[in-house]
Amino acid sequence: MEALWIWRYALESRGSLNARTGRRVYEGALVRSGSGFGCLHPWPELGDPTLNDCLKDLGEGRCMRIVQRTLDCVSVDGRAREEGRSLFQGLKVPPSHATLPFFDEEAIEEAVSRGFTHVKVKCGRDLPKELAEVRRLICRGPELCWRLDFNETGEAGELIRLFKDWSVEEKGAVDFLEDPVPYRGGSWSKVREATGLALANDHDMENDLGDSEVIVVKPAVNQMPDDLSRVVVTSYLDHPLGQTFAAFEAAQGGVRKVSGLQTHGIFEKTIFSEELGPVQPDLQVPNGFGLGFGEILEKLPWVKLV
Secondary structure, eight states, rough: OOOOOEEEEEEBBBSBBTHHHHOOOEEEEEEEETTOOOOOOOGGGOOOHHHHHHHHHTTTTTOHHHHHHHHHHHHHHHHHHHHTTTTTTTTOOOOOOEEEEOOOHHHHHHHHHHTTTTEEEESSSSHHHHHHHHHHHHHHTTTTEEEOOOOTOHHHHHHHHHTTOOOOHHEEEEEESSSSOOOOOOOHHHHHHOOOOOEEOOGGGOSSSSSSSSEEEEETOOOOOSOTEEEEEOOOOOHHHHHHHHHHHEEEEEOOOOOOOOOGGGOOHHHHHHHSSSSSSSSOOOOOSSSOHHHHHSSSSSOOOO
16 A cells, blocks of 8 residues: 555534433544545444554554545545546435434434434433433324334343333334343344344444344444445444445445434534535535545545555
């Protein structure tokens, strides 16, 4: 591989993004080699190495999975730019749900007004309060499909108790529970059987042997599986360049399930996010070759890594 160059960035969120983090500033790095670009955006709260450790691995061993996936992005993006074509040429990106780390009635109403049929909300800070609010909002708008992401913060007994009195209609509005509890020790199957709700496996998706109705794939860290019948693709809540790589992987794989590719709206606007347009079900693919953003990327103050 040619010389590696990096540009470190910081995204500022509009609020706390999940129950595992309270920070508002999220650092990552764009990576350049030859004609190609990629995004490196670790989440230490979710078990990733730190950004500095990732950059060290990028410059030396390149053993980390997240680093390898960044280089995969650089490679495929570079080929397309050299060939003078967009990676999205002839492909259809699946529609997205609205990602709402912080939700209330106003946020739900705005999502509906933008045309979203599915919403994904982050749970785990105060489960009884959060699920009571979801239940109330389901009654206000039963046509909306809900995806509840717990980031493994739930406890099987508490979840079973909290869903015990939900009606068939209320449960019918829930598309799935994502990572309600860790995928081990029998708790997963207990929640699934007791609640009757579909489960989505994100954190341990590669070891799922059919115990979940949905597999959540994040191309920033995951290879796309051969069987896409259960797959929902989401971004890694990363830079818009990483977001578009996730969209490309979903489109190239032919994923048709409503996915999670519209996440730039949870951060303050940047020159990159403005290229993706308004947050709506269908992604506005950036212009240009490869993953787009060509003129913006060329003007960045790149620093040589190796």
